[in-house]
Amino acid sequence: MLAVKVYRRDLGGMASTVGALMLPLAAALAALGGGMGPTVMAVSLLSAAASLLGILSAVEHVWEDREGWIAPLIASLGRMRYATLRTAVSTAVAITAVTPASAFYAAARPEAAYPAAAAALLSAAAGAALGVLIGILAPTRGHGYAWGVSAWTALALIYEVVLTFTSLYFPVTEAAIAAALLANPLTVARLGGVAQADPHLLTLGAIGDYLHKTLGPHSHLLFPSAAAFWILALAATNVVATSRRDL
Amino acid sequence: MRLVAKKRLAAFQLDVDVEVGNKILVIGPNGSGKSTLLKCVAGLWRCGAGGRWLYVPPEPQAPKRMKVRDYIKLLEDALRVKVRTDLFGVDYLERKMGELSSGMAKRVMLAVAFSTDMPLALDEPTAFLDAAWRRRLLELVDSREPVIVATHDAELIEALSRWDLLELAGGRPIKVRRSHVGS
Numbered sequence: 001m002l003a004v005k006v007y008r009r010d011l012g013g014m015a016s017t018v019g020a021l022m023l024p025l026a027a028a029l030a031a032l033g034g035g036m037g038p039t040v041m042a043v044s045l046l047s048a049a050a051s052l053l054g055i056l057s058a059v060e061h062v063w064e065d066r067e068g069w070i071a072p073l074i075a076s077l078g079r080m081r082y083a084t085l086r087t088a089v090s091t092a093v094a095i096t097a098v099t100p101a102s103a104f105y106a107a108a109r110p111e112a113a114y115p116a117a118a119a120a121l122l123s124a125a126a127g128a129a130l131g132v133l134i135g136i137l138a139p140t141r142g143h144g145y146a147w148g149v150s151a152w153t154a155l156a157l158i159y160e161v162v163l164t165f166t167s168l169y170f171p172v173t174e175a176a177i178a179a180a181l182l183a184n185p186l187t188v189a190r191l192g193g194v195a196q197a198d199p200h201l202l203t204l205g206a207i208g209d210y211l212h213k214t215l216g217p218h219s220h221l222l223f224p225s226a227a228a229f230w231i232l233a234l235a236a237t238n239v240v241a242t243s244r245r246d247l
Numbered sequence: 248m249r250l251v252a253k254k255r256l257a258a259f260q261l262d263v264d265v266e267v268g269n270k271i272l273v274i275g276p277n278g279s280g281k282s283t284l285l286k287c288v289a290g291l292w293r294c295g296a297g298g299r300w301l302y303v304p305p306e307p308q309a310p311k312r313m314k315v316r317d318y319i320k321l322l323e324d325a326l327r328v329k330v331r332t333d334l335f336g337v338d339y340l341e342r343k344m345g346e347l348s349s350g351m352a353k354r355v356m357l358a359v360a361f362s363t364d365m366p367l368a369l370d371e372p373t374a375f376l377d378a379a380w381r382r383r384l385l386e387l388v389d390s391r392e393p394v395i396v397a398t399h400d401a402e403l404i405e406a407l408s409r410w411d412l413l414e415l416a417g418g419r420p421i422k423v424r425r426s427h428v429g430s
Contacts, residue, residue, distance in 0.1 A: 002324040009313065009321065068310040069322060071302040074290055075365060076325045078299070246292040 003089055010093045013064070015057035019097030022049050026101040030108035039112040039197045046102060047119040047190035052152050054094035054127020055134065059144040061090045062135025070247050083242035087132050087235045094124035094131075112197060119193020122227040126189040127152070129234035136241045155186040174210035181207070182222075185230035192224035248393070250413070252287035254294040259418040261287065261294065268411045268425065269393040274404060275415035281397035284415065285368040288395060300395070301326075303360045305371035307352035311345025315355055318344055322359050330362045334387065335380060349375040357384065366393040373400045 029042035065073060065086065073082050102120040106113030131148055138144035163180055166172060181187050181204075194203060199220040201208025212219045248269065254261045261280045273281050282305070287294035289302035309318055315337065319330045332338070335354035344352060353375045360367055372388065373381050385406050388394060398404060414422035 002321075005321055005324055009310070009317070012312075064310050067308055069308070069318075069325070071289060071291060071304065071308075072322050072325050072359065075299050075301040076327070079290070244293060246286075 003085055006085065006089045007092055010057070010061050010064075010089060011096060013057065014060045015053060015093045015097035018049075018053040018057065019100060022046070022053070022098060022101035023104055025049055026105040027108070030105050034109060034111055036198060036203075039109070039115060040194055040203050042105065042109070042112065043115050043119040043193045043197060044190055046098075046105065046116055047123040047186075047193055048156050049101075050094070050098040050120040050123040051127035051156055051186045051189065052149075053097055054091075054124040054129075055131035055148040055152050056145065057094055057097065058090040058128040058131025059135040059138070059141075059148045061093070062086060062132055063138075063141040063144055066135075066247060067141065074247065079242045079247075080239055083132075083136075083239040084235070086242075087129055087238045090132050091125045091128040091231070091235075094128035095121050098124045115193045115195075115197035117193075118196050118224060119190055122189035122192045122224065122231075123186060125231050126185045126227060126234070129231050129238065130185060132238050133234060133241055136238065136245055136247075152186070155184055156190075159184050159187060174207050177207050178211055182226050185227070185234065188223045188226040188230055192227040195220040195223045250284075250288065252284050252294040254283060254287060254292060256283065256418075261418040263413075263415070263418075263420055265413060265420055265423050266425075267413060267423070270391075270407075270410040271395045271413055272404065272407045272410045273395060273397040273413045273415065274399070275421075279415040280418040281415055282370050283418070285370050285395060285397050289368045299365065300368045301360055301363060301365040302368045303356050303370060303372065305374045307347075307349055307356050307375070309344040309352060309355070311343065313344050314340065315342055315344060315347070316340035319355065319359065326359070326363050326365070328359075328363045330359050332358050334358045334361050335383060350377060350380070354380060357387075361387050361391070367391060367395070369394065369396045371398055371400070372396060373398065373403050 029045055032038035032042055098120045102117045105116045134147050134151060135144050138147055163177060167177055195201060201212050201219055211222060215222055248267060250263060250265050250267050252261055252263045258278060259280065261283050263284055273284060275281050285302055286292040289300040290298060291302055323330050335358040337355050337358050372384055376384060388396065396407060409426055411426050412424040413420055
């Protein structure tokens with residue numbers, strides 16, 4: 001089956017290397033200890049590494065296709081099926097590559113296994129779906145990697161800092177900040193894991209309180225659901241983008 | 248068949264709308280739009296038209312880390328075809344694509360292309376081939392249709408002189424000659 005062969009080829013690239021590099025990170029995070037604080041920190045850092053892996057490996061996959069065998073793929077599959085195959089395979093590769101690190105962390109900290117796994121897998125999947133889009137839109141492989149790192153820096157590192165300072169200096173409602181959190185696919189993937197360790201969303205402060213009051217006991221499902229929505233939305237965007245771009 | 252491709256690029260606007268047969272030779276100077284036309288026909292570039300043509304680029308493109316055998320298997324799965332490696336003497340299946348000379352890699356591409364029954368869009372198909380494999384290509388391409396060949400190669404142009412001819416300049420057809428071969 002074509003998808004299985006593409007998966008096996010892609011797994012041998014950057015994804016497995018970065019996935020292996022996440023193992024010492026998982027060991028270091030497990031050494032932080034148990035409890036809410038260390039768990040939230042570990043989940044957040046695993047999520048950040050997983051989303052970076054997802055983005056960069058997906059950009060690599062798209063450009064291996066574009067510089068290698070895009071013509072027969074498009075001739076055989078057509079653009080829509082190609083985009084679907086590429087998104088599905090890159091997502092599966094990213095999830096596979098982060099599994100050893102999240103399994104290692106889970107073995108060392110069984111009480112935090114579920115939040116860590118949720119954050120790593122959702123972040124890898126969201127990153128891969130975003131990475132495929134970046135790979136399709138980028139004019140060269142170099143642009144693809146540069147845009148991928150820039151997007152990750154903006155969405156995973158800078159976004160929430162900007163949001164925090166904005167809410168400090170400007171009168172922004174809790175609902176608006178919650179909407180801003182939900183508007184970032186990497187943030188919702190990370191919070192999808194954090195919420196499993198912190199079902200009352202205490203780590204989100206006033207926003208968590210607002211969401212918990214609004215959504216009640218199901219508030220911890222908001223972010224994983226939003227992450228799943230984002231992954232599907234990005235996959236659909238990939239199909240549209242592939243149908244409109246020169247490849 | 249009707250060959251339609253319209254695309255605005257920085258240097259020129261490709262604007263082709265011609266009625267031709269199933270064996271088409273596309274000629275023209277550098278930058279006249281030959282490769283753009285073939286990419287449009289193959290659906291790699293968005294030009295308002297295009298179909299399931301298999302585009303074979305002038306310079307072989309393949310994942311460098313893959314062995315020839317694995318690359319061919321991948322293409323066999325993608326194209327649902329059994330690749331006849333004997334067509335272009337591809338007997339170096341255990342070597343990596345990145346280790347091959349351009350001519351050897353091109354022979355892999357051509358073996359795959361001519362193993363399919365898909366319409367072919369061949370862009371400078373003789374590039375990088377030595378005399379023996381150019382002759383082999385001429386034998387195979389002449390018995391094939393539908394096919395579009397874009398080239399500067401005088402020997403190939405001469406050999407395919409009975410085909411329909413489309414001459415481009417600045418992205419527009421300046422000469423269309425119907426030969427009724429393969430029409």
